[in-house]
Amino acid sequence: MSNPLPPPPPPSTHHHQHQPLNIITPATTSATTMTSAPNREYRKGNWTIQETLTLITAKRLDDERRAKPSTSSPSKPGELRWKWIENYCWDHGCFRSQNQCNDKWDNLLRDYKKVRQYQSSHSQSQSSHPFLSYWSMERHQRKLHNLPTNMSPEVFEALNDVLQRKLNTQQQPHLHQPSFSQSPEQLPLKTDQNPPEVDAPVTVSEESDSSETESSENLDSKTKRKKVRKIGSSIMRSASVLAQTLKSCEENKEKRHQQVMELEHRRLQIEETRNEVNRKGITDLVAAMTNLSGAIQSLIANHYDQT
DNA sequence: GTCGAGGTTAATGCAC
DNA sequence: GTGCATTAACCTCGAC
Numbered sequence: 001m002s003n004p005l006p007p008p009p010p011p012s013t014h015h016h017q018h019q020p021l022n023i024i025t026p027a028t029t030s031a032t033t034m035t036s037a038p039n040r041e042y043r044k045g046n047w048t049i050q051e052t053l054t055l056i057t058a059k060r061l062d063d064e065r066r067a068k069p070s071t072s073s074p075s076k077p078g079e080l081r082w083k084w085i086e087n088y089c090w091d092h093g094c095f096r097s098q099n100q101c102n103d104k105w106d107n108l109l110r111d112y113k114k115v116r117q118y119q120s121s122h123s124q125s126q127s128s129h130p131f132l133s134y135w136s137m138e139r140h141q142r143k144l145h146n147l148p149t150n151m152s153p154e155v156f157e158a159l160n161d162v163l164q165r166k167l168n169t170q171q172q173p174h175l176h177q178p179s180f181s182q183s184p185e186q187l188p189l190k191t192d193q194n195p196p197e198v199d200a201p202v203t204v205s206e207e208s209d210s211s212e213t214e215s216s217e218n219l220d221s222k223t224k225r226k227k228v229r230k231i232g233s234s235i236m237r238s239a240s241v242l243a244q245t246l247k248s249c250e251e252n253k254e255k256r257h258q259q260v261m262e263l264e265h266r267r268l269q270i271e272e273t274r275n276e277v278n279r280k281g282i283t284d285l286v287a288a289m290t291n292l293s294g295a296i297q298s299l300i301a302n303h304y305d306q307t
Numbered sequence: 308g309t310c311g312a313g314g315t316t317a318a319t320g321c322a323c
Numbered sequence: 324g325t326g327c328a329t330t331a332a333c334c335t336c337g338a339c
Binding site: 314317 | 324325327330331332335336337338339
């Protein structure tokens with residue numbers, strides 16, 4: 001578990017690209033209880049999946065840490081959230097700065113939401129042609145749909161987990177709505193939902209916002225749009241659950257009807273067979289009687305001849 | 308100040 | 324070398 005490698009110092013931090021605040025940070029502002037390095041050389045370049053997963057874990061732990069009201073330090077005054085995450089990452093072999101973590105998180109969320117949006121909104125199109133899941137798409141197909149081309153399932157799952165936990169912890173204190181506290185995979189990936197082509201290639205409904213009794217006089221159109229989106233997504237989710245239930249109900253009804261028809265058909269067949277057997281029995285009986293009477297008659301005739 | 312969302316830019320790698 | 328795709332990083336805005 002422990003990372004054997006020390007922070008790999010990049011050989012040279014020559015040509016920079018818009019370097020964030022802290023290429024080498026004294027970390028004097030670190031308010032976490034974790035590692036506080038005197039100076040750090042942050043890794044550049046693309047994020048590996050392992051780094052990404054570490055970041056996601058850090059984010060989840062940070063959310064949990066902050067969600068607990070009673071714990072020692074939910075958020076110390078002045079504490080920089082992303083500094084805590086940076087420290088966690090640093091302790092787990094991901095040598096990135098807080099800004100890098102923040103940016104990466106933003107970009108991850110964008111991709112995640114695109115995929116989730118696609119999965120949930122297109123899943124219903126089974127009527128005409130089968131829904132092509134993001135995960136079974138080719139690269140170029142993903143591109144066609146303006147989706148990230150290489151989101152890995154592990155990362156998606158991990159993000160999903162974090163967002164679900166967050167959503168649940170946000171909802172629980174206010175109102176207990178067990179209906180949507182499902183397991184991580186459920187919400188976005190149950191692709192059989194029924195989103196009625198609602199429109200708007202907008203970003204995803206993050207959460208079904210519950211506390212919105214605030215005054216909305218000063219909200220500009222953008223804010224309104226966001227709220228409408230949230231409400232819309234809540235309605236969509238409810239509608240999809242309802243549609244799912246109705247659909248399965250309808251399917252069960254149809255199945256039962258088919259079973260009844262099948263039974264009826266079988267009963268008729270049996271009836272017919274029985275009739276056939278009866279008819280044949282009677283015919284045989286008549287033939288036997290005829291034979292018998294013929295035999296009796298010839299017997300009588302013989303008797304008279306002898307006398 | 309923090310956070311999320313969204314737009315944008317710059318660096319990088321790859322194919323031709 | 325050029326064009327394109329990808330992605331890290333920057334920037335702005337609004338909400339809290």
